[in-house]
Amino acid sequence: MPAQLFVSIVEIGCFFALIALGYLIVLYGAGFFHFALGPYAMFSALGAAYWVTVSEWPLWMAVLAGVAAAVGLSVVTELLVVRPIEKRVHGEELPSLIAVVATLFAVSQAGGTLFGRKPFPGQPWLDFEDPIEWGEAVIGGQTVIIVGVTLAIFILLAAWLRWSRYGQWLRAVGENQQAARTLGFPVARIRLAAFAMGGLIAGIAGPLFSPKAGVNFESGLSYSLFGFIALVMGGTGSIWAPLAGGLILAALQIAASYLFGSPSLNYATLIAAALFFAFRPEGLFARRVRH
Amino acid sequence: MLRGGSAWVESIVTLALAIAAMVAVHGSPYLEAVALLTCTYAFIALGMYLPFIMGGALSMAYNAYLGVGAYAMALLATRGDWDLAWSLPIGMIIAAATAVVLGFATRRLSGFYLAAVTLLFGIAFTTWLVDAESVTGGSGGLQGLRVPVFAGKPLSNSTLVMLTILAVWIVALALSRLRNSPFGVAVRARRRAAIAVESCGIPVSTLTLVSLALGAAVASVGGSLFAVTNHAIVPESFAVDIVFLCIFMPLLGGQDRPWGAVLGAVLVVTFTFQLTFFKETGSLFFSLAVLLVLVIAPRGVLGYVLIGLQKLRGGGHAKTQGGAARNG
């Protein structure tokens, strides 16, 4: 396989890993699969591209605004959609699932309405005039940024979970909200922090990766879906598991495309997902259950 | 169980509405086109009703069932020489078989996992439509579809419209009766008390597969109708986003009765195609409306209409007839 494809695997893998990380944080803090993270990433990327291209903002401002929008959307989703519904149905999973799917759709449509339905190219954060050559592969500036930012986010998040107050609480709450509440944890605030953090990660991931592949208002669905698959493959046992899952999924997709043509990307993902769900739904790094 | 009296009322009132619709659109090609589009969506929404609204299984592969119905109809009836009376059931059977295979493969999955895998299947299906050029015509789709023959005679547009409105009425009525039948009660119990159903000796996995198969068959009729009313079909029409509309129509229209799914189809067509104020933003307003319904008014439009009617009738002993109230 050409060396350049390995570079693509790393880039795409990092993107999936970040979305999966967002899922993991919300899962820790609220016991919920935040299916709408993909559109948040899309909204941030599309918005940033729009503001740079059409409104002629400087890049840093556009990206910051995109990230802020993603955080805002995530927080609003928790406060106005997920929390009221979970309160009403006490434990049935289906209504929350439907609601987050509706949110996914609504945010995608909002992006299309606000920023238009045409695809936008992303704006690179860093452009090398002489890209680095590594063997037969060429590594551009944005690639370095993608890897660097991804690792930085993972490291910072691992530290936050280990040493900050909210981070520690997040790990403790997990799926057992009732028990946490009885023990006196401020569950509402922890949930909010988790959703905000998820939105933050997705909001950064979007504009980070869009220079590589462009973005349009419908991208959010596959971001959400592939991020979820990456999460399941990696497992929930470690903060680094999403990174493994993201890289594996990216490798799978790129290998399939290279070997069998681009349609097989979707076939391969379907088969791999079905196999993982059937035989190893806890992923590669399973969460050790404490009795 | 639905008492005999109210069952008759339901049949007559809805039949009257169906006939009124037929009369209203007769003679106007534009309105007839709108009616056909609404009926297409109605079949899709009704296809969702049994497995999803009643049974609580969210399978998101519905674009595949639509596509199967459409391509089967296109290949057999409107480009081949088959009579519609044959090609329609064939599409339904293939769609049902697809649903059974997918349902069997995902029988141990639920919730987010089921949604994710079925969504992937839907995406893979659209990819296959483009990929399998020799069968499906690839990204160009199938063109030159002509009016099919039904029972030996070519179908005029007005006849088609009347037949489809009637067909929607029949399917919705059948689902309404099914809902109150013992089979329907078992399916509805599956949603929140699957353990109980199992403990009474009823294999829940079989129940789910049967519902999925029937739902897929109904949805495929919508696809077939789509092929009949257009002169060409392309893979884009069966992309996965249509699944969202499928889910939202019965929710917005109202979960208590299958008629809510039909109402939802009317609302979708109105929001996204009719109201020029909305234009391109119709889908956005529609999705926001769905969110509003989910959070604040889970019974949907029809649900609150029914509540209003009961209050008018004087509340008292009237109860929600086996209704699925406040379930979100």
Place this chain on the structure above:
Amino acid sequence: MADLILECRGVNKAYGAVRALNDVSLELRAGEVLGLVGPNGAGKTTLVDLIGGEQRPDSGAITALGRPLAGAPSRRARVNGLARTFQHPQVALDLTARENMLIGLAGPSLATLSGQLRELAAGILGAGSRIQRDSAHGEVERVAAALGLADIERECRELTLGELRLVEVGRALLTRPALMLLDEPFAGSDAHGVAGIRAAIAEILRNGCGVILVDHNVDIVASLAHRIALLNLGAKVFDGDPKACLASPEMQAVYFGEREAA
């Protein structure tokens, strides 16, 4: 002597290193109420799961109505003549009490694919449903009345916990079991709820079943059961008359710790 409905012989079950059941044997005959008591971790839940078919024993035999039961999943357990209620009532809250109970009656007709398809067709056509024909005899209403359940056209979300438990019992009764397993039916119940279960047990016995009654509340169980089996740490330490059990040194040891003989 009445028919032997259930027999457990030398049943063992371990989860990893933890021995949940250690060589447990017991019998149940028709018309008998067997109380199963013991502190948390005694093995009551495990034994219930084994009898109900949700788990298999590691060794030993469980026979129901003379046929071996080992390893039957819950559905096949029903075919073996067992029905159970759950600690947390498994009831579809958006359906009426009548509809929930109907599921018990519907079991045999919906047990196979062909049965389901037949009922599907019958449901659409409005005729030909075996379940409707059976329920037309008023079976559901009769059982509900016998259990003291009023107005079964109410949606279950409007019912009290005690009434939900009765709905579960009614549904289980309609499956015409030989053995009823009541799992912690008194948890969270008030006096009214307890009276309801008392009446339910009387009705169950009238139907010729045997009952296994599992609960933490030893006093109530003792007042309802013909015999009590006391479990502790996976072993059966007492099997006999309820009053004798309450006064026994084994009961003292299990619940109050070892004491010197008075």
